[in-house]
Amino acid sequence: SSRMAVNGGDAAKPEAAKPREPPFGLKLEPDAKVLFKGKLGEPITIERTITNTTPDRQCYKIKCTANDIFRVRQPLGFIEPKETATIKISFTGKTVPENLKHFFAFYHTKSDKKTDGDKNPRQGVCRQLCLFELTEDKKDEKKVR
16 A cells, blocks of 8 residues: 655755644754854854763754755764764855755654664754854955065
8 A cells, every 4th residue: 555645745845843843852062053154165064962861762863954055964863872973064055045044953753673764753853043154255366465
């Protein structure tokens, strides 16, 4: 029996915060907006750590609003109790995005080996909006003596 995925069509749309959404139950640090600061045109990478503060193995998944300008290294993984995962998030865009337009959504769900096939963690979620402080190199082209 082929079941139709009811909400398969909205995977591409950025998800606005939904009412009654489960809170993020792990420790996400820093728990702040994602600030990309640096030179436009060079990849800028920041880090987030997720610590499993629960007694259960957790599966996490990180989604972003624009896969063409952001890269998440490890977007999906598993964390044992008391373990910490370090996530690297890179901005590789060539233009300065609007502040607070993009965000990263961190999802997690309790994971035992039986549910690892269900790669859609939705037990808890946290969203972090993006800020950009990018400098362009136009004025540096002429060397000032």
